[in-house]
Amino acid sequence: MRRWAAALVLTLCASAIWAQKSSGMPSELRRPRLVVGLVVDQMRWDYLTRLSNRFGSDGFNRLMREGWNCNRTYINYLPSITAVGHTSIYTGSVPAFTGIIGNHFYIGEKYTYCTRDESVRGVGTTGIGGFQNPNASGGQQSPRNLLVTTISDELRLATNFRSKVIGVAVKDRASILPAGHSANAAYWLDDHSNQFITSTYYMEQLPQWVKDFNGKDLGNKYLAQLRNARGGDLWPLLYDEKSYVQSAPRDQKWEDRVGQSLKNSPWGMSITFEMAKAAVEGENLGQNEDGVPDMLCVSISSTDILGHLLSPNSIWMEDLFLRLDQEVASFLNFLDDKVGKDGYIFFLSADHGGSHNPHFMQENHIEASGNVPTAQMKDDLNAALAKQFPAAGNAVERFANMQVVFSPQARQSSDFEAMRDAACKWLAARPEIAYAFPAQLPPDVLPEPVRTYCINGYCPGRSGDIQLVFQSGYVEDYGTAEQLAQPDHIRKGTTHSVWNPDDTHIPLIFMGMGVPHGWDNRTHHITDIAATLASLLNIQEPSGCVGQTITFQ
Secondary structure (H helix, E strand, O other): OOHHHOOOHHHHHHHHHHHHHHHHHOOOOOOEEEEEEEEEEEOOHHHHHHHOOOOOOOHHHHHHHHEEEEEEEEOOOOOOOOOHHHHHHHHHHHHHHOOOOOEEEEEEEEEEEEOOOOOOOOOOOOOOOOOOOOHHHHOEEEEOOOOOOOOHHHHHOOOOOOOOOOEEEEHHHHHOOOOOOOOOOOEEEOOOOOEEEEEEEOOOOOOHHHHHHHHOOOOHHHHHHHHHOOOOOOOOOOHHHOOOOOOOOOOOOOOOOOOOOOOOHHHHHHOOOOOOOHHHHHHHOOOOOOOOOOOEEEEEEEHHHHHHHOOOOOOOHHHHHHHHHHHHHHHHHHHHOOOOOHHHEEEEEEEOOOOHHHHHHHHHHOOOEEEEEHHHHHHHHHHHHHHOHHOOOEEEEEEOOOOOEEEEHHOOOOOOHHHHHHHHHHHHHOOOOOOOOOOOOOOOOOOOOOHHHHHOOOOOOOOOOOEEEEOEEEEEOOOOOOHHHHHOOOOOOOOOOOOOOHEEEEOOOEEEEEOOEEEEEEEEOOOOHHHHHHHHHHHOOOOOOOOOOOOOO
């Protein structure tokens, strides 16, 4: 009798445990099998609306038709630059906490690249001669300069590192910073071989699937297509030239020369998507045997490289985004097939936008625009300071990240505060400069939200000494004094980094499992993306997150 009773108790307990497992978790706690982030470098928000009638039905229009469209999403810091944008998207934080204040910045007195790490070596890297070279600088990269966690790190932590995280991009920083500290891998394109590489931060040798992908030599095959396609054109237009009514005619004098590089061609986008697809298959992303979500961080870099050379109103930029639409459609169809429509969450955003070319604006009688010749300005400022402070020498070392950086010698001078104040006064008197002030002391008269942007962008120990705020419509001109002195000098292409909506208004769309369709005109910020992903995944926000969760209602 006792044995029978004991057996019954064991059976009931086992049944209770089985019932708990079989009943499953609450539907609110269900997670997608895969999260895919697509960040399009220098994608203005208005490309979505300006070109919507030119897009097909399965790419950007599908995202807008099926997803949650956050139409008023803004960058909330300065400067609006690539490394900073990618970092803020995935950390939910701002440069003040992430430490990534630009593509290049000071750490102490050393000016360095955002992901430069001389303690690691390249894996798969080649030198100029085409031979394997682990010491090639293109491979000496890691996320160690990033001071906070990413949403990808938090996913790995939440699943005890059973989730896989992979980053893919042509640019190293656009792959490394989103993937975070604990990523399984980040891959970027080697300039010499046009193949994907990584560093010893992640692994000692490339996985077989990456070797197989590189073995196809797609990069050089695409480059051959590019060279064959170029005659008088950058590449063949997809459609009849007369149909490109959203752009200026070809051969504008404000368009810069485009070299024959894979990165500054549509095929730079193609190889990125092909590598992303190979990562899904090679790593079995979205099919994790432990049933936990994986994450794929993809960035399209060619849009930025070409955007700098051509500007938003070039016919070639319109064609580039029409081609990107086709690539996005193919990628979404691939994910539908490999993971299932209800198995993944996809989001689209951008690290920053891009300003109109000032000469283009002036040609069209929009005079509230112009150039800021920072190289010449630095020389002129040093000359002005030397008159007032003879012992200062070249007190200003560099203009960088919308800031002025003084030399270590100037900072140590007993006259430093006086020099800095004199420099602020000199800069503020320039017609291109709206405000110039000590970087850590934004004045109360500085209008919001720009004042907050400046506060969010200042990181002690890494930022410069004077913060600059350009007049609306002005962009930086990197020309030398000799170039600027030429009577026919034109600032070609464009750039970004300023506070204006051209640079800070970015696209943001979520689509996939648990995401309804909606058209959201509330104000959101780039820092809200990681917070929202944390909510969708039911995991902790990144360690520096200051964003708010976007509600789909």
